[in-house]
Amino acid sequence: MTDAKANTTTASSGGVESVDRALSIVGCFQAGDHALSLTEIAARTGLYKSTILRLTVSLEKAGYLVRHQDKSYRLGPELMRLGGLYQRSLRLEDHVRPVLRQLMRESGESASFFRREGAWRICAFREDSTQAIRDHVHEGDRLPLDRGAAGHVLSRFAGTVSAADFAALPLRSFGERESETGAAAVPVFSQREGLVGALTLSGPLTRFTEDRVAVMAPLLLAAGRRLSETLGGHYPA
Amino acid sequence: MTDAKANTTTASSGGVESVDRALSIVGCFQAGDHALSLTEIAARTGLYKSTILRLTVSLEKAGYLVRHQDKSYRLGPELMRLGGLYQRSLRLEDHVRPVLRQLMRESGESASFFRREGAWRICAFREDSTQAIRDHVHEGDRLPLDRGAAGHVLSRFAGTVSAADFAALPLRSFGERESETGAAAVPVFSQREGLVGALTLSGPLTRFTEDRVAVMAPLLLAAGRRLSETLGGHYPA
DNA sequence: AACACAGTTCTATCTAACAGAACTTATGCG
DNA sequence: CGCATAAGTTCTGTTAGATAGAACTGTGTT
Numbered sequence: 225m226t227d228a229k230a231n232t233t234t235a236s237s238g239g240v241e242s243v244d245r246a247l248s249i250v251g252c253f254q255a256g257d258h259a260l261s262l263t264e265i266a267a268r269t270g271l272y273k274s275t276i277l278r279l280t281v282s283l284e285k286a287g288y289l290v291r292h293q294d295k296s297y298r299l300g301p302e303l304m305r306l307g308g309l310y311q312r313s314l315r316l317e318d319h320v321r322p323v324l325r326q327l328m329r330e331s332g333e334s335a336s337f338f339r340r341e342g343a344w345r346i347c348a349f350r351e352d353s354t355q356a357i358r359d360h361v362h363e364g365d366r367l368p369l370d371r372g373a374a375g376h377v378l379s380r381f382a383g384t385v386s387a388a389d390f391a392a393l394p395l396r397s398f399g400e401r402e403s404e405t406g407a408a409a410v411p412v413f414s415q416r417e418g419l420v421g422a423l424t425l426s427g428p429l430t431r432f433t434e435d436r437v438a439v440m441a442p443l444l445l446a447a448g449r450r451l452s453e454t455l456g457g458h459y460p461a
Numbered sequence: 462m463t464d465a466k467a468n469t470t471t472a473s474s475g476g477v478e479s480v481d482r483a484l485s486i487v488g489c490f491q492a493g494d495h496a497l498s499l500t501e502i503a504a505r506t507g508l509y510k511s512t513i514l515r516l517t518v519s520l521e522k523a524g525y526l527v528r529h530q531d532k533s534y535r536l537g538p539e540l541m542r543l544g545g546l547y548q549r550s551l552r553l554e555d556h557v558r559p560v561l562r563q564l565m566r567e568s569g570e571s572a573s574f575f576r577r578e579g580a581w582r583i584c585a586f587r588e589d590s591t592q593a594i595r596d597h598v599h600e601g602d603r604l605p606l607d608r609g610a611a612g613h614v615l616s617r618f619a620g621t622v623s624a625a626d627f628a629a630l631p632l633r634s635f636g637e638r639e640s641e642t643g644a645a646a647v648p649v650f651s652q653r654e655g656l657v658g659a660l661t662l663s664g665p666l667t668r669f670t671e672d673r674v675a676v677m678a679p680l681l682l683a684a685g686r687r688l689s690e691t692l693g694g695h696y697p698a
Numbered sequence: 699a700a701c702a703c704a705g706t707t708c709t710a711t712c713t714a715a716c717a718g719a720a721c722t723t724a725t726g727c728g
Numbered sequence: 729c730g731c732a733t734a735a736g737t738t739c740t741g742t743t744a745g746a747t748a749g750a751a752c753t754g755t756g757t758t
Contacts, residue, residue, distance in 0.1 A: 274706080
């Protein structure tokens with residue numbers, strides 16, 4: 225390898241450059257971006273506009289992007305199909321959703337299920353509270369692993385776990401990831417994978433006081449235990 | 462090289478081949494496929510295994526695919542993030558308006574989009590015909606749910622739907638809600654909500670004869686299907 | 699009218715994507 | 729148990745085709 229232009233950000237081996245670039249275009253859409261202009265995409269990715277124009281033709285053909293009248297790019301419907309497929313391929317969903325729904329009904333607060341994904345946690349499933357004031361997290365959202373009740377659960381119950389760890393459940397957080405939000409969370413285990421995720425109840429701090437959380441605790445623990453048993457994992461007796 | 466101009470034959474033109482191929486790998490996952498082997502992917506896409514191996518490195522890096530212990534490929538979590546983003550970026554209006562405009566241009570009649578609202582239906586969006594004689598409904602108008610083509614659609618396609626229901630599309634009404642007005646309507650579905658509304662063409666009975674409506678029918682059906690697909694819902698094949 | 703800026707087209711150059719053979723594990727089957 | 733066959737992986741010479749960047753068009757602003 226005669227060293228190429230100074231440019232290459234990824235540099236590292238393997239893969240196909242044009243594919244990396246194309247996916248970086250899709251990837252530069254972040255929460256809140258409804259539409260991005262060619263110039264904006266060029267700024268975010270560092271690619272030449274002509275290159276983007278070429279790559280987006282392929283992305284449009286595949287339905288990953290849609291170009292609007294005003295020349296702006298938006299994400300395309302194929303992503304929804306694939307996102308749905310991904311979720312269903314984890315058959316977790318069938319078991320988790322009913323539990324979330326029940327948790328939400330019993331507690332009145334939003335119930336979510338987080339999975340670890342590298343150095344992050346993603347909200348795999350969620351049942352929103354029906355109350356007017358609630359926290360806003362959506363399925364697919366990626367949150368930090370080191371903040372929030374669910375984050376702590378995914379960190380602490382990843383390896384071998386002591387009885388003391390279970391005694392501390394549910395793990396709580398108050399105004400930690402977001403200043404106005406509180407949460408309580410428990411782990412979920414399966415037969416084959418061990419820790420698969422964290423069940424959490426979350427909402428505004430005004431409703432997440434120590435007292436209130438103490439009421440939610442047994443609901444969460446029961447749900448975590450029940451779901452884990454369904455998946456073949458188990459809590460200590 | 463010699464004369465570049467001549468070589469316009471394949472004309473699959475535009476786009477980047479390696480990106481097309483990479484996306485065809487992701488695209489070959491269909492409902493029910495939890496995991497695909499290298500060989501299976503090669504069979505479905507027609508690509509060489511070595512090519513797939515190279516391309517999948519990029520797809521894995523981007524989180525579009527995950528490779529399991531057993532060497533099988535599964536869809537990756539990035540797809541869920543993007544799918545979620547897509548759904549939230551859906552502003553119903555952005556997708557409905559262009560469809561209405563096209564419907565109106567193709568048919569020459571006023572096109573409207575109705576949503577159910579309790580025991581009523583309201584005209585959420587509308588594109589008026591340019592003809593001098595036309596029916597007069599405005600955005601925001603509240604009409605009865607039990608009269609008119611769009612009303613019937615919103616009633617009949619609300620719950621579970623049979624193939625026979627689809628065979629009857631578009632639903633028609635002649636001088637029903639208003640003595641001088643006729644209409645034809647089809648349902649629109651989305652991924653999450655199911656039935657979201659009804660697309661309708663309406664105008665004076667003098668232009669809404671059985672014959673004329675028969676001409677509009679395929680336009681409406683195509684529009685309903687297309688819009689539904691954009692929103693992640695679907696018509697039966 | 700002149701400017702600035704977004705989007706688009708075009709092309710010579712040379713990278714890096716490709717096909718296919720060769721090789722190394724796994725899996726089945728008699 | 730061992731032979732057969734298929735799955736997965738690595739390697740390489742060739743050249744297709746992806747790239748960078750200049751040039752161009754169109755649109756809105758002062």
